Amino acid sequence: MDTREFYRDTWAEVDLSCIRDNIRSFSGLLADGTEIMAVVKADGYGHGALPVALASLDAGASYLAVALLDEALSLRQQGIEAPILVLGRTRPEDAPLAAEYHISLTVFQEDWVEVASARLQGQEKVNLHLKIDTGMGRIGTREEEETKRLALRIENDPQFCLEGVFTHFATADELESDLVDKQFQRFDKSLEWVRQTGASPSLVHCGNSAASLRFPERLFNIVRIGISMYGLAPSPELKSVLPIPLKEAFSLHTRLVHVKKVQPGDTISYGAAYTAKEEEWIGTLPIGYADGWMRRYAENGHALVRGERVPFAGRICMDQCMIRLPYEMEAGELVTLIGRQGDEKIAIDDLAAQIGTINYEIPCLITGRVPRIYKK
Ligand SMILES: Cc1ncc(COP(=O)(O)O)c(C=O)c1O
Structure with a gap:
């Protein structure tokens, strides 16, 4: 246990051996050679980004993901040297910070590349991951021309390396959803468009926890595992068909x-x-x-x-x-x-059911006023 000092009689306990076991179980489940990007955004879903990052890397994760540049910088400032991807949009004016701290950014807008490129002149290259919106309707390119132009624009700019291409599923946690297949098909097509420009991104990813549990053989070469690394099922539906044990941390x-x-x-x-x-x-x-x-x-x-x-x-x-x-x-x-x-x-799932929400929300909402102590 950590002996971080606090002066109140309320605390959260995070068992890091559960995090490590969950990562190892995913490694055993996924197709050989599939890497794991551990999603530690939102302070590691309320568990603590730094300890979870260290535990997941120790157990074999090779990449980290966060939502915001601020979260990535915080990990760097605390000594994390592993590659980190910011999954959300970073302001292009802040691209120089990403270059300085070797943080990979998500890209999906041509004007973003223009502004970031101008700001980066003379700095190190920034690794970019091109986000495709195959059906989530949140961020990402959707059309062939838009996707190709953006890929080409990045390829031809010495300030950038197109390291990755990715998408995100909207309904992978539902057993009866047609959208998942549609998203797989659209992603395959989008990858063709990107490759037709001559680009060859080394990392291709679409799997969240749900897709990784359900389609471990179809997930290209890296997956982004969030909720199930923390030991929680992505939905009540999936809980009854889990192919690996998940240990709640x-x-x-x-x-x-x-x-x-x-x-x-x-x-x-x-x-x-x-x-x-x-x-x-x-x-x-x-x-x-x-x-x-x-x-x-x-x-x-x-x-x-x-x-x-x-x-x-x-x-x-x-x-x-x-x-x-x-x-x-x-x-x-x-x-x-x-x-x-x-x-x-x-269980966190019991509380989520009780108040009519999803398990993701429960630990995220336990505020910073509650000390976290870590079982190694
Ligand atoms: C883009 C992206 N990838 C991966 C994840 C991880 O998803 P999960 O926690 O369901 O594994 C999230 C979580 O919200 C996300 O937004």
Whole structure:
């Protein structure tokens, strides 16, 4: 465990051995020679970008991906030397920073290349990955002429190297979607267009976690693994057909800071929305919605204490919330909000289902105020 100092009784635990095991399981699943780009954007989906980056590289990932130039620079400043791709659009004026820190950028607009090229004069080459929009409808080129002109423009510019071409699936996590096949076909065609210009990008990628789990043999030479590196299935549908075990790395814990007996009719928390029906033991936890422990988690939600599931009592406040205890306990007792105690488990997937969202959101929303500690 890390011994980073913090002074509160709430923390998230990230088991890096799970991250490493998940990367190794993907290596075993994918076609021989397929490389892994570990997606550590959004502070490693809330797990911590740097420790996850180090663990994934240690387990065999060869490339990292982030959403923003800022995230890539932060990793460089913390000593990461592995190649990093920024998946979103970077301002072309900032291309010199990418050159200086050897960060690869995503490109899909000709005017971007013009501006970036002018800014880069005399600097080192920047590696570019051309993004094709095959059906996600977010960023990327769509038409033949546009794609060819852009590829050619990059090829002919000494400031750039067209290192990669990629696309992103919109529905790879749905078992019955026609769009995935259409996107594969459009991507094949787009690659032909790029190659017809004489360009020969060394990295071609389309696989996210879902596509990598479902079509491990069809994914060119590198895949971008995010959610499943953290041990989570890309969708409830895929959870029942996983070809490899996924180990959930994130758990969330706190401790009782106060315990009291209340009488029938006493109310708890804002709005007095909870009324004790009998003599009850109520425990207070030092975590609230400002930590990303959202108010809706109290609606039919549970925490684990001494291996038992216990309900929340009343509304979650900004920094604290209350649970109903089965009997008297001491302040200091461990309470698990995500993770396992004995035979009971509260999974990230359970919380996502409870509040009607996807598992991706749950750890991302646990704010920086909650210290992360790392199990090596
Ligand atoms: C472009 C791109 N590639 C890869 C990923 C990783 O996807 P997943 O977390 O589903 O593996 C994402 C995630 O949002 C993405 O936006």
